Amino acid sequence: MGGDDQGRKRAREPSRSPSRSPPRQRKRPGAGARLSAADREEARKRQQEREREAEERAKRDAQQRGVHDVVKQHYNMVPERGREFRKTDSKIKGLRSFNNWVKSSTIQKFIGDERNLKILDIGCGKGGDLQKWQASRKVELYVGCDPADVSIKQAKDRYAEQQRKARRIFHAEFYAKDCFGEWLGDIPIIKEVGIDPAAGPGNAMSQRWGGGGWDIVTMMFCMHYAFESEEKAKGMLRNVSGALKKGGRFIGCIPNSDVLTQKVIEHHKAKGTAPPEVNGAADEEEDDRPTFASDDEDDWDPEKSLDSPKPGESEHANGETNGEAKDTKGKEKQAEEEDGEVEDEGFKFGNSIYSVRFPGKTPPDGMFRPPYGWKYFYFLEEAVEAPEYVVPWEAFRALAEDYNLELQYRRPFREVWDEQKNDPELGPLSERMGVRARGGGRLLTTEEELEAADFYHTFCFYKV
Numbered sequence: 001m002g003g004d005d006q007g008r009k010r011a012r013e014p015s016r017s018p019s020r021s022p023p024r025q026r027k028r029p030g031a032g033a034r035l036s037a038a039d040r041e042e043a044r045k046r047q048q049e050r051e052r053e054a055e056e057r058a059k060r061d062a063q064q065r066g067v068h069d070v071v072k073q074h075y076n077m078v079p080e081r082g083r084e085f086r087k088t089d090s091k092i093k094g095l096r097s098f099n100n101w102v103k104s105s106t107i108q109k110f111i112g113d114e115r116n117l118k119i120l121d122i123g124c125g126k127g128g129d130l131q132k133w134q135a136s137r138k139v140e141l142y143v144g145c146d147p148a149d150v151s152i153k154q155a156k157d158r159y160a161e162q163q164r165k166a167r168r169i170f171h172a173e174f175y176a177k178d179c180f181g182e183w184l185g186d187i188p189i190i191k192e193v194g195i196d197p198a199a200g201p202g203n204a205m206s207q208r209w210g211g212g213g214w215d216i217v218t219m220m221f222c223m224h225y226a227f228e229s230e231e232k233a234k235g236m237l238r239n240v241s242g243a244l245k246k247g248g249r250f251i252g253c254i255p256n257s258d259v260l261t262q263k264v265i266e267h268h269k270a271k272g273t274a275p276p277e278v279n280g281a282a283d284e285e286e287d288d289r290p291t292f293a294s295d296d297e298d299d300w301d302p303e304k305s306l307d308s309p310k311p312g313e314s315e316h317a318n319g320e321t322n323g324e325a326k327d328t329k330g331k332e333k334q335a336e337e338e339d340g341e342v343e344d345e346g347f348k349f350g351n352s353i354y355s356v357r358f359p360g361k362t363p364p365d366g367m368f369r370p371p372y373g374w375k376y377f378y379f380l381e382e383a384v385e386a387p388e389y390v391v392p393w394e395a396f397r398a399l400a401e402d403y404n405l406e407l408q409y410r411r412p413f414r415e416v417w418d419e420q421k422n423d424p425e426l427g428p429l430s431e432r433m434g435v436r437a438r439g440g441g442r443l444l445t446t447e448e449e450l451e452a453a454d455f456y457h458t459f460c461f462y463k464v
């Protein structure tokens with residue numbers, strides 16, 4: 001990566017907390033151990049108190065504004081946990097690190113050699129990726145959009161903190177915006193940089209002469225919300241494609257529909273409701289697909305839901321075996337009732353840290369057709385608990401093509417690790433991020449965390 005190697009390495013080192021003053025010496029092994037137990041307990045209490053206050057505040061704000069949208073409301077009520085919590089106390093810190101590393105890897109792979117890049121982060125959440133873009137030192141402008149206004153406020157704060165610490169940082173702006181139901185060209189800076197309202201199927205003029213001014217549109221762990229309906233999926237693609245200039249990249253991470261297809265087929269086979277052709281086909285394909293029954297051994301931030309189950313509330317669901325989730329039954333029942341869905345037709349899978357539950361009918365052949373509105377509930381320890389929608393991969397790829405987005409790359413998370421773990425930059429980065437033990441050592445994620453990571457894949461499309 002040429003002459004700015006040193007700078008990049010510096011920029012990627014974990015940032016210091018502004019509350020620690022004077023600045024501590026960097027990277028002294030064992031420094032943390034000198035904190036006394038009382039200090040730690042005190043810090044933990046203070047953190048808990050801050051979280052409680054933030055939850056209360058978010059609840060009040062949400063009520064006052066009369067927020068109806070369930071996803072937005074959910075993310076608005078998510079408490080901001082400190083970096084310290086995410087790195088030390090979290091039960092899924094291995095998964096957090098792993099997912100963050102995969103995001104960094106995708107960013108690095110497709111950021112390209114140019115400088116002064118303009119980045120549009122759709123579903124930016126609390127600004128967890130700001131540092132990743134800053135570390136590249138290639139960004140001139142970053143705009144983050146997300147409908148959860150509380151998250152946007154936190155993203156602004158995070159940026160302000162980075163501004164205080166960094167000698168130089170890109171210009172950033174943040175907007176509370178539904179990026180699937182609304183046109184992003186209404187935001188002045190997005191329009192100014194360039195967004196083509198004619199992007200989309202059958203518009204030859206736009207394809208030839210049009211195009212936006214953005215180099216990269218990034219959607220990390222977010223696009224699955226757009227597949228609630230055809231209208232939203234198309235609204236999302238119109239924004240993405242409209243914003244990108246020719247040669248621009250659309251990158252992201254989403255749940256892998258191959259995993260969902262496989263699980264749905266397994267479920268119907270077990271129930272005896274799979275069509276005969278699927279019985280054969282699934283057996284043949286089984287080896288190629290990611291499996292949850294395997295014996296093998298920042299800042300993605302899966303925010304904790306306010307009311308996730310307490311220890312001891314867990315139980316097996318539906319009495320099903322092998323890979324069935326162990327938790328969250330009460331919560332799901334409640335979600336189901338609110339949702340008006342019937343339980344018996346659904347099923348769930350997962351492990352003790354994550355689970356996926358389809359509340360209603362699923363296609364016996366595992367083909368999600370039409371490709372919109374296939375809702376499931378995703379539960380993750382300390383994390384999101386909102387309805388999500390299957391993004392049937394092939395249908396999405398075909399639709400993206402109608403918007404001049406050509407698939408360049410798609411990888412399940414575990415394959416990203418296998419391919420990139422020894423990269424000269426990403427290898428050492430994985431050690432700094434706590435994904436792997438120092439000196440090219442073993443993965444620090446547990447097998448259950450890796451199973452949870454297997455649920456996702458990452459992608460890149462080029463605007464043509």
Ligand SMILES: C[S@@+](CC[C@H](N)C(=O)[O-])C[C@H]1O[C@@H](n2cnc3c(N)ncnc32)[C@H](O)[C@@H]1O
Pocket residue numbers: 071072075122123124125126128129145146147148151177178179180181219220221222225299300301302384
């Ligand atoms: C799991 S979080 C991911 C946040 C961040 N991209 C990251 O990787 O840490 C999913 C985000 O998608 C956002 N989202 C949901 N619906 C959206 C919409 N219609 N437009 C834009 N973002 C949306 C949520 O508010 C939430 O911040």
